[in-house]
Amino acid sequence: MRFSLTFATALAASGALAITPEQLIGAPRRGAAVPSPNGKVALFDESQYSFEEEGRTVAWKLLNLETGEIKESGFNTSEINEIVWIPGSETGIVYINGTNENIPGGVSIWVGDINDPSGSELVAELNAPFSGLKVANSTSGDLKFLVNALAYPNGTAFNPEFAATPKHTGRLYENIYPRHWDHWLTKERYAVFAGTLQSKSKYSLADNSLRNILQGIEYTATRPETPIQPFGGSGDYDISPDGETYAFITKAPHLNKANYTASYVYVGPIDGSANATAFNGPDSEASKAGHKGASGSPTFSPDSKKLAYVQQDEDYYESDRWQLYVVDVKNDGGKVSVSNLKEASKSWDRSVSAIKWAPDSKSIFVDGEDYGRVRAFNFPLSEKEDFQPKNLTGTTSITDFFVLPDSSLLVSASAAWTSRDFYTLSPKGEQKVLFSATEKDEELSGLGPHTYSEFFYKGAAGVELHALVVKPSNFKEGEKYPLAYVIHGGPQGANNNAWSTRWNYQVWADQGYVVVAPNPTGSTGFGQKLTDDIQGEWGSLPYEDVVFGWQYIKKNLDFVDTENGICAGASYGGFMTNWIQSHELGREFKALVTHDGISQTLGAYASEELWFIRHDFNGTIYDEGSTYKKFNPFDHIANWSTPQFVIHNTLDYRLPESDGLALFNVLQSKGVPSRFLNFPDENHWVLNPQNSLFWHQEIFNWINHYSKGEPLDTVPIGE
Ligand SMILES: *[C@@H]1O[C@H](CO)[C@@H](O)[C@H](O)[C@H]1NC(C)=O
Ligand SMILES: *[C@@H]1O[C@H](CO)[C@@H](O)[C@H](O)[C@H]1NC(C)=O
Ligand SMILES: *[C@@H]1O[C@H](CO)[C@@H](O)[C@H](O)[C@H]1NC(C)=O
Ligand SMILES: *[C@@H]1O[C@H](CO)[C@@H](O)[C@H](O)[C@H]1NC(C)=O
Numbered sequence: 001m002r003f004s005l006t007f008a009t010a011l012a013a014s015g016a017l018a019i020t021p022e023q024l025i026g027a028p029r030r031g032a033a034v035p036s037p038n039g040k041v042a043l044f045d046e047s048q049y050s051f052e053e054e055g056r057t058v059a060w061k062l063l064n065l066e067t068g069e070i071k072e073s074g075f076n077t078s079e080i081n082e083i084v085w086i087p088g089s090e091t092g093i094v095y096i097n098g099t100n101e102n103i104p105g106g107v108s109i110w111v112g113d114i115n116d117p118s119g120s121e122l123v124a125e126l127n128a129p130f131s132g133l134k135v136a137n138s139t140s141g142d143l144k145f146l147v148n149a150l151a152y153p154n155g156t157a158f159n160p161e162f163a164a165t166p167k168h169t170g171r172l173y174e175n176i177y178p179r180h181w182d183h184w185l186t187k188e189r190y191a192v193f194a195g196t197l198q199s200k201s202k203y204s205l206a207d208n209s210l211r212n213i214l215q216g217i218e219y220t221a222t223r224p225e226t227p228i229q230p231f232g233g234s235g236d237y238d239i240s241p242d243g244e245t246y247a248f249i250t251k252a253p254h255l256n257k258a259n260y261t262a263s264y265v266y267v268g269p270i271d272g273s274a275n276a277t278a279f280n281g282p283d284s285e286a287s288k289a290g291h292k293g294a295s296g297s298p299t300f301s302p303d304s305k306k307l308a309y310v311q312q313d314e315d316y317y318e319s320d321r322w323q324l325y326v327v328d329v330k331n332d333g334g335k336v337s338v339s340n341l342k343e344a345s346k347s348w349d350r351s352v353s354a355i356k357w358a359p360d361s362k363s364i365f366v367d368g369e370d371y372g373r374v375r376a377f378n379f380p381l382s383e384k385e386d387f388q389p390k391n392l393t394g395t396t397s398i399t400d401f402f403v404l405p406d407s408s409l410l411v412s413a414s415a416a417w418t419s420r421d422f423y424t425l426s427p428k429g430e431q432k433v434l435f436s437a438t439e440k441d442e443e444l445s446g447l448g449p450h451t452y453s454e455f456f457y458k459g460a461a462g463v464e465l466h467a468l469v470v471k472p473s474n475f476k477e478g479e480k481y482p483l484a485y486v487i488h489g490g491p492q493g494a495n496n497n498a499w500s501t502r503w504n505y506q507v508w509a510d511q512g513y514v515v516v517a518p519n520p521t522g523s524t525g526f527g528q529k530l531t532d533d534i535q536g537e538w539g540s541l542p543y544e545d546v547v548f549g550w551q552y553i554k555k556n557l558d559f560v561d562t563e564n565g566i567c568a569g570a571s572y573g574g575f576m577t578n579w580i581q582s583h584e585l586g587r588e589f590k591a592l593v594t595h596d597g598i599s600q601t602l603g604a605y606a607s608e609e610l611w612f613i614r615h616d617f618n619g620t621i622y623d624e625g626s627t628y629k630k631f632n633p634f635d636h637i638a639n640w641s642t643p644q645f646v647i648h649n650t651l652d653y654r655l656p657e658s659d660g661l662a663l664f665n666v667l668q669s670k671g672v673p674s675r676f677l678n679f680p681d682e683n684h685w686v687l688n689p690q691n692s693l694f695w696h697q698e699i700f701n702w703i704n705h706y707s708k709g710e711p712l713d714t715v716p717i718g719e
């Protein structure tokens with residue numbers, strides 16, 4: 001790896017604007033900025049990988065919301081896992097210290113002040129690796145909190161330090177879903193725990209107050225689990241600001257969890273006087289109105305009287321439209337009741353993602369994908385169900401945002417040219433940029449919107465489709481650059497104007513390509529119909545859309561060399577690349593790159609979330625009329641002839657590595673130039689920095705050879 005370091009340094013010294021894989025991986029990465037209750041500063045985490053040290057440094061930093069000045073908080077990240085602000089205070093914090101002096105594998109909770117890093121007090125010792133802290137500052141002065149951890153079937157938090165070592169390694173199952181994402185299922189499930197920090201002379205954990213709030217929910221098929229795996233976090237639960245009531249989502253207890261996406265919102269009293277109950281499950285008002293799918297983001301209003309959340313209609317379609325709902329919540333001495341269901345985004349043809357209440361509890365800010373970026377919108381509760389919100393933000397993509405006391409938004413955003421921007425947006429729409437990574441980070445120097453553009457073109461069904469274009473940083477007018485055509489995953493997903501640390505189009509472009517990334521049928525953010533239309537059409541409509549896109553580029557973009565182009569994609573994009581290899585468009589590329597893509601649709605049942613294939617292929621593999629056989633790349637082996645680079649990771653349980661191996665073995669058997677790259681320790685993604693560097697180097701080595709005639713200069717493992 002010494003070589004790559006020298007390489008990066010040499011490029012930087014030559015003054016080239018290009019961003020290299022080393023610079024992408026070695027640049028600082030910043031989380032979302034979370035404002036203090038008084039709206040004066042915001043806290044964020046910043047991490048940076050060093051190839052020299054072969055390690056990552058992490059820091060908690062403070063952003064001054066007046067001046068944009070950033071400074072170290074003085075809080076030690078190697079000891080502190082999470083920090084949250086105490087509502088109602090100016091600068092008070094509660095944090096999770098990742099160690100516990102008395103209990104190995106446990107954590108501790110501390111109360112302090114952001115301006116006094118050495119003055120914190122230990123207030124609770126927890127006996128397991130809890131995370132996902134949420135805090136309410138109750139009227140009594142006690143701090144009520146929620147955290148989550150894995151729990152044994154009996155509900156007790158699981159601490160791996162004390163787990164009994166089994167005598168054998170066998171894993172025995174009798175339910176579908178033996179594994180998920182990158183791990184095999186064990187008997188433990190995640191659960192949310194509620195606790196009280198009693199306020200006396202100092203705070204301390206009230207006796208026996210840490211209580212698993214998922215206990216007592218009856219189930220017939222699926223044991224309650226929150227956060228919902230594998231991507232759920234503290235956004236799957238909330239505590240009311242008055243500290244009286246909790247809400248969380250958990251999957252439908254009467255439905256098989258590999259078959260269905262359905263999940264419901266449960267509410268209950270923090271004091272434990274009653275068990276949690278769902279208000280949008282079977283037989284509820286929501287269910288009778290047709291809202292039977294997954295729920296998400298339960299969020300209490302600042303006055304604790306309302307709860308907002310999102311839900312999908314269909315119970316086994318993960319990409320159905322997420323609609324915004326609001327209910328009234330009343331906690332009458334432990335009896336929690338919910339009423340007055342409002343369908344706030346009923347007529348809006350977009351999916352709601354994050355939910356943030358305005359300080360007066362009278363409107364809700366949300367973000368959601370919209371025409372190739374993530375934008376903010378506002379829903380006043382006084383509006384009717386036909387309300388169409390206007391986008392409050394424009395060009396870049398929101399990662400997360402918060403509402404300040406004066407109803408301004410503090411936005412953490414990114415774009416193709418910046419890994420992180422922080423800005424405020426006043427209620428009048430005035431935007432004030434506080435920080436832009438591209439101006440500060442030397443790794444990103446020279447990047448900017450000048451390399452980025454978009455176009456619309458007509459797709460197979462006659463609809464206008466969107467595509468984004470990223471040119472090399474050192475693009476010269478009048479010159480042509482080979483096409484790098486990149487197909488996104490999902491397939492219900494989108495190529496957005498956002499920063500990526502895995503598929504960063506500027507990094508690809510700076511290898512000397514024009515990246516064009518289309519949003520064909522199946523894409524999100526352009527209306528639900530385009531998303532839905534891919535059902536049963538994996539290899540038809542989107543393939544034609546991609547062909548039309550390629551023809552548009554050839555005809556209209558005179559700076560793109562389509563004679564020496566390459567095509568790449570991961571996940572569904574990998575399937576599409578294999579499908580392209582199988583068909584005419586495959587002959588138009590010099591090389592193909594498939595990362596963790598399906599090559600044999602008849603093997604799809606080795607996946608885990610079976611609702612996904614049942615929806616997308618119109619039924620189970622044994623249902624008449626399902627489309628597994630219709631779009632199977634393996635039925636088109638006779639056409640495979642374009643050099644192909646195949647990546648497939650061992651821990652990818654979503655799309656097992658047999659798909660990549662079989663693809664590679666056939667290509668080799670047929671004499672089609674091909675290479676196979678496997679990471680035994682990576683899942684659907686490549687996250688380890690050294691692995692990511694190798695991934696980039698070997699892909700670029702391959703495409704630069706076939707597209708530009710550069711030497712194929714690494715030697716794979718031989719016979
Ligand atoms: C942070 O904590 C670690 C682990 O306790 C310790 O080794 C290190 O010296 C601390 N750093 C600072 C700046 O206090
Ligand atoms: C809780 O909020 C009140 C104001 O409502 C504030 O006075 C108090 O300091 C807050 N508690 C803490 C621990 O910051
Ligand atoms: C974290 O906890 C350890 C004891 O487990 C203690 O020594 C250390 O000072 C704590 N650090 C902070 C920042 O609270
Ligand atoms: C729950 O189960 C675990 C593992 O079997 C055990 O160690 C623990 O004592 C049990 N807790 C209770 C309250 O029974």
Ligand SMILES: *[C@@H]1O[C@H](CO)[C@@H](O)[C@H](O)[C@H]1NC(C)=O
Nearest residue numbers: 215216217218272273274275
């Ligand atoms: C919660 O449910 C369990 C199991 O049904 C039951 O034994 C327990 O009494 C319930 N607790 C409360 C507070 O209702």
Ligand SMILES: *[C@@H]1O[C@H](CO)[C@@H](O)[C@H](O)[C@H]1NC(C)=O
Nearest residue numbers: 176255256258259610614620
């Ligand atoms: C899963 O769904 C399929 C398709 O609807 C159904 O045939 C099967 O019985 C379900 N399995 C379970 C365990 O619910």
Ligand SMILES: *[C@@H]1O[C@H](CO)[C@@H](O)[C@H](O)[C@H]1NC(C)=O
Nearest residue numbers: 371390391392393394395429
């Ligand atoms: C809203 O989106 C449109 C394009 O769809 C854009 O022209 C406009 O500037 C955006 N509005 C704001 C306030 O950014």
Ligand SMILES: *[C@@H]1O[C@H](CO)[C@@H](O)[C@H](O)[C@H]1NC(C)=O
Nearest residue numbers: 535536537617618625626627
């Ligand atoms: C798949 O199912 C959808 C929804 O029922 C339907 O619109 C579509 O025509 C079906 N596609 C195929 C190929 O059967």
Ligand SMILES: *[C@@H]1O[C@H](CO)[C@@H](O)[C@H](O)[C@H]1NC(C)=O
Nearest residue numbers: 582583584635636637638639
């Ligand atoms: C090869 O590609 C052509 C053109 O797309 C297609 O018509 C033909 O069916 C393919 N042959 C095979 C065996 O897939």
